[in-house]
Amino acid sequence: MRSVLRLLDALEVLRTENRQLKEALEGRALIERAKGMLMASHGCDEATAFQLLVRLSREQRRKVRAVAEDFAVRGVPLPVRPVP
Numbered sequence: 001m002r003s004v005l006r007l008l009d010a011l012e013v014l015r016t017e018n019r020q021l022k023e024a025l026e027g028r029a030l031i032e033r034a035k036g037m038l039m040a041s042h043g044c045d046e047a048t049a050f051q052l053l054v055r056l057s058r059e060q061r062r063k064v065r066a067v068a069e070d071f072a073v074r075g076v077p078l079p080v081r082p083v084p
Helices: 002-042 046-060 064-072
Strands: none
């Protein structure tokens, strides 16, 4: 019986890890999509697009993923200013 409980615990740990990895990959995809959109619409390079997302994330006290999702999925315009 103890071995069954250990296996169930291990299974739950693996399910949690799997969910977290999926969320991380989805977040990465959103950030990449937002960077691509910024690069295309503003003629900037990849590093500048990412710096913009990071700066907005800090200013808004939100995760980069949330800023990227608003822009890339919801169409919320980003206040684009030159990156120092």
